[in-house]
Amino acid sequence: MKLFSKSQKTNHHLLAVCDGEAVSLEAVPDEAFSSGMLGEGYAIVPKDGTILAPADGVIESVSDSRHAYAISSEIGDLLVHIGIDSVKLPDAFEPLVGKSESVSAGQPIARANLAKLRAAGINTIIPVLITDRRAAGEVKIKCGPVRGGKDTALIIEK
Amino acid sequence: MQSFNHTLNCVGGLHARPAGVIVNAAKQFSSDILIRKLSAEGAKEADAKRLISLMSLGARKGETITFYINGPDEAAAAEKLLAVCRETVG
Numbered sequence: 069m070k071l072f073s074k075s076q077k078t079n080h081h082l083l084a085v086c087d088g089e090a091v092s093l094e095a096v097p098d099e100a101f102s103s104g105m106l107g108e109g110y111a112i113v114p115k116d117g118t119i120l121a122p123a124d125g126v127i128e129s130v131s132d133s134r135h136a137y138a139i140s141s142e143i144g145d146l147l148v149h150i151g152i153d154s155v156k157l158p159d160a161f162e163p164l165v166g167k168s169e170s171v172s173a174g175q176p177i178a179r180a181n182l183a184k185l186r187a188a189g190i191n192t193i194i195p196v197l198i199t200d201r202r203a204a205g206e207v208k209i210k211c212g213p214v215r216g217g218k219d220t221a222l223i224i225e226k
Numbered sequence: 227m228q229s230f231n232h233t234l235n236c237v238g239g240l241h242a243r244p245a246g247v248i249v250n251a252a253k254q255f256s257s258d259i260l261i262r263k264l265s266a267e268g269a270k271e272a273d274a275k276r277l278i279s280l281m282s283l284g285a286r287k288g289e290t291i292t293f294y295i296n297g298p299d300e301a302a303a304a305e306k307l308l309a310v311c312r313e314t315v316g
Contacts, residue, residue: 100243129282136242138278145278155238199277
């Protein structure tokens with residue numbers, strides 16, 4: 069019993085991927101995210117365009133359009149999706165990591181030009197999804213103002 | 227084994243939303259479902275039940291992906307996925 073007690077109490081965390089306001093996925097104005105079809109998670113209304121890794125892991129892919137970052141982590145597969153319909157504006161993004169690169173929680177993975185996105189009429193909200201979860205437990209979102217790379221936005225409680 | 231091709235006609239190719247539609251359809255079946263994309267750099271393969279695997283194919287509009295379905299419900303899975311590709315993914 070004692071052998072297991074430590075791991076059973078270990079909660080998993082996802083950090084805020086930037087400064088801003090953490091909200092639930094239901095607040096994302098795109099059904100693909102708000103319905104939970106793509107996975108559980110949280111979203112951030114960003115104040116700052118430096119986007120950070122929410123957890124330790126390995127970059128599985130950076131989309132051609134440079135707005136979506138897939139990370140394989142201990143928690144499961146993670147997807148950081150910057151903006152809604154931002155697939156149309158790849159020039160607004162600068163990836164700071166590449167495929168197969170290891171990243172640490174809080175490490176910058178991309179720069180997003182939020183002003184450019186807004187000027188093009190694109191909603192800059194950032195869904196952070198667990199598309200395939202490996203860590204068991206109850207998912208809890210911490211809504212409210214968050215500091216990127218410092219504050220926890222999602223906890224998986226054992 | 228069931229197999230079919232689909233040429234992508236969706237703007238932005240196989241990004242999060244269309245990939246999610248395929249994953250959700252694929253997860254309804256117990257068969258193994260593999261998607262393969264041929265390109266100048268060679269063949270890439272993805273697990274159709276794993277979103278980030280599908281997205282890492284980087285399949286663009288105009289490119290053709292091939293589904294390979296293997297398992298007890300392969301015929302039903304092929305029928306469903308073909309319909310999803312034509313009607314929803316584009």
